[in-house]
Amino acid sequence: MAKKIVAGNWKMNTLKEDAQKLASEVVNMTKDEVPSDVTLIMCTPFIHLSQVKSLVGSSSNVFVGAQNCYTKTSGAYTGETAAPMLKSYGIDYVILGHSERREYFKESNQELAEKVDIVLANDMLPIFCCGEVLDEREANKQEEIVGSQLEESLFHLSAEDFSKVVIAYEPVWAIGTGKTASSEQAQEMHAFIRGLVEKKYGTEVAAETSILYGGSCKPSNAEELFACPDVDGGLIGGASLKSRDFIDIAKSY
Numbered sequence: 598m599a600k601k602i603v604a605g606n607w608k609m610n611t612l613k614e615d616a617q618k619l620a621s622e623v624v625n626m627t628k629d630e631v632p633s634d635v636t637l638i639m640c641t642p643f644i645h646l647s648q649v650k651s652l653v654g655s656s657s658n659v660f661v662g663a664q665n666c667y668t669k670t671s672g673a674y675t676g677e678t679a680a681p682m683l684k685s686y687g688i689d690y691v692i693l694g695h696s697e698r699r700e701y702f703k704e705s706n707q708e709l710a711e712k713v714d715i716v717l718a719n720d721m722l723p724i725f726c727c728g729e730v731l732d733e734r735e736a737n738k739q740e741e742i743v744g745s746q747l748e749e750s751l752f753h754l755s756a757e758d759f760s761k762v763v764i765a766y767e768p769v770w771a772i773g774t775g776k777t778a779s780s781e782q783a784q785e786m787h788a789f790i791r792g793l794v795e796k797k798y799g800t801e802v803a804a805e806t807s808i809l810y811g812g813s814c815k816p817s818n819a820e821e822l823f824a825c826p827d828v829d830g831g832l833i834g835g836a837s838l839k840s841r842d843f844i845d846i847a848k849s850y
């Protein structure tokens with residue numbers, strides 16, 4: 598069975614005190630309300646990672662993630678953050694290939710393959726985002742697009758390494774727009790993704806790969822989305838900035 602995961606992508610939001618408050622609330626509410634078989638991850642801006650990591654402590658089901666990292670391990674790359682640095686702060690997960698990174702920072706599938714490698718080499722787990730933009734959906738090209746994102750950034754991995762990857766399917770037209778994919782659309786794409794993984798790595802790896810849905814997921818629609826057989830959780834943007842909403846989403850299982 599794939600692990601159930603609800604990951605919050607804070608994006609470039611929260612000041613120091615907001616981050617502290619939000620993270621403490623999430624940790625406390627998780628203890629009281631969230632079943633222990635659901636993994637929660639807070640993916641915070643780099644600058645808050647160390648603070649949030651200290652607040653989380655050694656919780657057994659709350660983890661901390663970064664939203665990106667660089668392709669090199671150290672050196673003269675002003676302004677970048679390396680995977681070993683994240684590891685040295687006890688960070689567990691790294692989001693890679695979010696559509697905002699692909700769009701604004703021109704991250705390519707090839708560059709993302711390098712980032713996936715460096716995250717795995719540093720014993721952290723990638724949350725790899727894939728998804729089509731609206732034009733591609735309207736042209737019915739979603740499978741082709743997502744297929745090549747997986748093929749070019751992930752399918753060079755060994756089965757052992759691939760089994761550490763979390764996939765997030767995020768139709769770009771649903772991100773931050775309030776327009777969620779219907780549960781049928783989500784299920785269809787998740788089943789497609791699991792099928793590709795199965796073809797490449799076999800039934801067992803495919804069954805154990807967590808495939809999260811992302812894009813305007815909120816307490817009011819999480820239950821329906823998570824009820825889909827191939828949806829193993831969510832990558833939550835806007836709603837992860839409110840502890841009550843984030844926890845209610847996590848409780849939707």
Ligand code: PGA
Pocket residue numbers: 606767771772773774775811812813814832833834835836
């Ligand atoms: P959203 O963002 O939940 O605000 O749509 C999801 C994401 O970008 O990961």
